[in-house]
Amino acid sequence: MFFSIFISLFVIAILIVLYTVRCARKFVNHLGLTFSKLVENIKLFSYEKIFTLDVLDFDSDIFEVQEILEEYTKLAQELTAAYQEQTALTQQLEASYKEIEYAHRELEKSYLEFAGQLAVIAENYDENTGAHISRVSKLSRFIAEKLGISPDLCEKIEKFSPLHDIGKVLCPKEILLKNGPLTSQEFEIMKQHTINGARLIGDNPNLEIAKNIALYHHEKYDGSGYPMGLKGDAIPVEARIVAIVDVYDALRSNRPYKKGFTHEESLRILLEGDNRTKPEHFDPMILKVFKENESEICNLWETYNKS
Numbered sequence: 001m002f003f004s005i006f007i008s009l010f011v012i013a014i015l016i017v018l019y020t021v022r023c024a025r026k027f028v029n030h031l032g033l034t035f036s037k038l039v040e041n042i043k044l045f046s047y048e049k050i051f052t053l054d055v056l057d058f059d060s061d062i063f064e065v066q067e068i069l070e071e072y073t074k075l076a077q078e079l080t081a082a083y084q085e086q087t088a089l090t091q092q093l094e095a096s097y098k099e100i101e102y103a104h105r106e107l108e109k110s111y112l113e114f115a116g117q118l119a120v121i122a123e124n125y126d127e128n129t130g131a132h133i134s135r136v137s138k139l140s141r142f143i144a145e146k147l148g149i150s151p152d153l154c155e156k157i158e159k160f161s162p163l164h165d166i167g168k169v170l171c172p173k174e175i176l177l178k179n180g181p182l183t184s185q186e187f188e189i190m191k192q193h194t195i196n197g198a199r200l201i202g203d204n205p206n207l208e209i210a211k212n213i214a215l216y217h218h219e220k221y222d223g224s225g226y227p228m229g230l231k232g233d234a235i236p237v238e239a240r241i242v243a244i245v246d247v248y249d250a251l252r253s254n255r256p257y258k259k260g261f262t263h264e265e266s267l268r269i270l271l272e273g274d275n276r277t278k279p280e281h282f283d284p285m286i287l288k289v290f291k292e293n294e295s296e297i298c299n300l301w302e303t304y305n306k307s
Contacts, residue, residue: 119162133162160210167197179256220281
């Protein structure tokens with residue numbers, strides 16, 4: 001009898017163990033499926049920034065698992081709403097940025113057009129400057145590009161270099177158009193065209209390159225120029241470029257008191273100097289670029305001298 005009881009208890013124990021194992025397996029499978037869907041959902045969000053809540057739309061018999069599903073669903077809904085709000089805000093900011101960028105381009109375009117109108121004033125004021133400002137403009141951009149200067153600054157140098165002598169509109173015409181060398185007193189008056197040009201252009205940041213060119217294009221690399229006596233890299237690069245182009249064009253151009261030099265003669269004066277011009281007056285790097293590209297510079301000058 002005792003043996004029969006023992007066997008019965010043993011069988012019951014085995015059944016309990018088997019049932020427990022079965023329940024455990026069911027729990028593990030259920031739990032594994034749930035967390036597998038959660039992980040899959042999180043991965044999808046990391047790639048596409050969306051939660052597919054429908055895959056979690058099922059109930060669990062296990063209270064704790066059901067709680068996890070409900071809390072995760074709430075969190076997913078909150079994150080989705082926050083991301084959608086952020087996306088909408090980003091789109092609004094992008095649209096605003098494009099509007100600001102367009103307005104900036106239009107404003108810059110207006111300043112360039114204004115510079116062109118000022119150049120026309122200078123051209124009409126001095127009959128000798130018309131072709132001069134065109135040649136200076138094209139040659140200055142050519143050298144700027146050869147120096148590896150940014151396209152934006154190259155364009156500004158081309159557009160604003162025609163204003164380098166805008167201050168001459170305030171110079172007495174009897175001095176500006178004098179048929180002969182200037183006296184020392186007349187030259188001092190003429191030198192004021194750099195300062196007057198800067199005043200005419202003003203302090204608007206959009207015209208800073210134009211102002212630098214007008215004010216500093218007679219400065220010399222060795223510090224012997226005017227109006228400030230600046231030296232070396234203290235002179236803005238745009239003014240250093242226009243300085244050598246302006247001298248080259250003046251050497252080649254006919255004036256009431258002199259005949260223009262040939263390209264070869266002008267180049268020799270720039271590289272070797274004469275009684276007025278010295279190589280030390282120019283940025284060595286710009287002078288090197290000028291020498292290395294002298295044939296192209298000659299062709300450009302001839303082209304715009306005819307136009």
